[in-house]
Amino acid sequence: MSGWGGVRGVTIGPIENQRHPGRGYGTAASGRAMDEAVAMGATWVSLTPFGRVWDGKGTGVDLVFEAPFEENRRNVLAAIAQAHARGLKVLLVPHLWVESGEWRALIDPGDDAGWARWAESYRRFLLTWAAVAREGGAEMLSVGVELRSWVTTPRAASFLPIIEAVRGVYPGLLTYSANWDDVEHTLIFDALDLIGINAFYPLAEREGASFEELLRGGRKVAAGVDDVARAWGKPVLLTEIGYTTRRDPAVRPWEWPDRMKGVVVDQRSQAEAYAAVIAPFLDARTCAGFFVWRLYADPDDVSQEAEWGFSPRGKLAELVLRDAFTARWAADGPSLLGEALGRHRARTPGLFGWELDPDE
Template sequence: MIWWTIPEEQLLETAEKWKGVCWVGSRAPLEGNELRALKATGANALSQTPFGWQNGVNNPEIRWEVNAERQWWGETAKGIQATHDSSQVLGIMNMLKPHLWVRGSWPGEIEMLDEGDWELWFENYRGFILDYAKLAESLKIPMLCIGTELEKTSQREEDWRKVIAQIRKVYSGKLVYAANFTEFDKIKFWDELDYIGIQAYFPLADKHNPGLEELKAGWEKQMPKIEKVVRKYKKPVIFTEIGYCNTVDAAIEPWVWPNERMEVEFSEAAQARCYEAFFESAWPKSWLAGVFFWKWYPNRHDREPDFTPQGKEAEAVMTKYFSIE
C-alpha cells in the first residue's frame, strides 16, 4: 500500500471551517447576552444536544420526549429553537446532535445480546433520531448528527444504512455521524454521509504536563489513520467533539470525566497547551472542515475541574485561532 505518499495538497479541501463549541442546554431560558459572549471568541458554530435515555447497555428500550417540559429548557424543542434562532442572527451555524444517556455506562458499550433485541433497538433508535431529524428540518437547522459513539452498533452496517435512508426522507440538511476515536476507521457507511465525524479524544502524551512539541508529536501519530479514511471516502472531517480538562493529566486520557480527576492537580497551562497543539497540528489540515470543543456553558460556572475553556487560558488560545480569517 502506498496511500501515504500522496501529497498533502491533493487531499480533500474544505471551504471555511466551522469554529464550534458543544453548547450546554441551560435550565432556564436565555437572557440574550450568552451567545454574544460566544460570538466574541470568533466561533461560528455550535452543537445542541438533547438526550434519549437507555436503562442499560443490553436493554433495547429507549425513552425520549422531544417536547418534554421536565427536561432542562435548553434541551427541549422550544429551547433548541430559541437557541438556534438567536445564534443564527449572529451568524452562528447550528448542528443538532442528539445523544443517548446510558445508565451506568456510556453509548460505546451498547450491545444487544440476541438478534431480536438488535431489531428492537434499531426500531427504537430510528424513532428517536427521526423525531429529532423532523425537528431539525422544521427549524431549518443545517446539520444533523445521526449518532454519537455507538461503537458496538456501528459495525452493523446495513442497519445503519437503513437508518440513514429514512433520515434522508425527512431531513434535507447535512449529515454526520460522531464516531469515537477508536471507531472511525472501522465504519463502512461513511459514503452515505456528508462528513466523517470524529470524537477526537486521542491520547497525546503519557505523562503529566507535556510540552507543546510532545503534544504536536502526539497529533502527528494520529494523522495517517485519519488521512487514510479521508482518501478512501473522499469526505471532509469534522471533529464533532474535542476537549481537555484543566488538569496536568489532560493529554493522557482526554475522555476521562472531571469527577474522576478530583485528586489531580489543576493546570490551566496544560489545558491551553493541548488547545495550542490542536491548532498547530490538526486545524490547518485541508481535510478538516470544522471542530466543536467540549464544552461551553451559557453562563460560566466555578465547578472545577472541567472541560470548558471559559475564563481560562484555553479560551484565549481558542479565540486567537478562531479570530484568524
C-alpha cells in the same frame, strides 16, 4: 466548496434540569452563551439534546430527558433561532444518556430480536429530532454518537435504512460522531456527507510531556485523520475536541472530570493541549473544522462541572481558541484582499497575541 469556510464550532451543552429554571436552551442565559461564542470567533454551535436509555441492554430510547419532550423541543428550536439571529450555523447532535452509567458505545440488546427492537426505537428517536432540525433550519445533523457496538460490526447494515429515512425528513448535511479509536472501523460513512470524530486523542504517552512532545502527538493525530478522510473521499469534522483543566490532560483526555479525585488544576496544561491538537489541523485541507467541548447554556452557571472540567471559558485555553478561530485555515479557501485588516489574527495558536499586520 460550500462557501462556509472552516467550521469554528463550540458545543453549548444543555441545562434542562427543572431545578435550574430559566437557564436552559432558548433562555436569555442561552443567548448570552451564544454571544460569548460569537465573541470568541465561533461560526457554528453544536446543540446536544438527549434521550434516555436505562442500561446497556438497549431496550429503547425515552424522549423524555430532565423535562417533557415537548418542552425540550421548544427550547431547542428557540436555541437554534438564537444561534441563527447571531449569524451562527447549527449542528444538532441527538445524544444518548445511559442511566446506569454504562458507555453508549457498548450497548448490546443481545439477540437479533433485541437488536431489531433497539433499531426501531432508535429510529423513532432520531427521526423525531431530525424533524426538529428541519423545522429549525439547522445546517447539519449528527445521526449518532459513539455507537460502536452497532456501526463497527455487521449490524451496521441495519443502520443504513435509518439514515435513508432521515434523508427523507431532513434536507441538510449529515454526519456521525465516531469515537476517536473506532473511526477507522465505522462502516456507515458512505451514506453520510462528512466523517465525524469525537476527537479525544491522547497526544502523549507519559505525564510531564513537553509542549514539543504534545505538538508531535498532534501532528500524528492530524496525519491519521487525513488518512481517514482520503480513504473515504470525504472531509472530516471533529465533532468534539476537548481537554480538562488539570495536569497532563492530553495523556487520557477522555477521562470524565466528575470521577476524578485529588486533581491539580492547571490552566496552562489545558491550553497547551488545545494548541498542540489544533495547530496541525489549520493547514489540513481534509479537515472541515472542529467543535470545542464545551460551554453551557448558562455561561454563569458554574455548577455543571468541577473547576478542572472541560470548559475553556475564562481560562488560558480560551485565548488559544480565540487565536485559532481568527486565524486563516486551509478549509477557508482562497483569501480575499484586505479581509484580515483589523482582525485579531494569531496564525499560530497559543501565542496569546494580537497580530494586526498580516504580513508580520
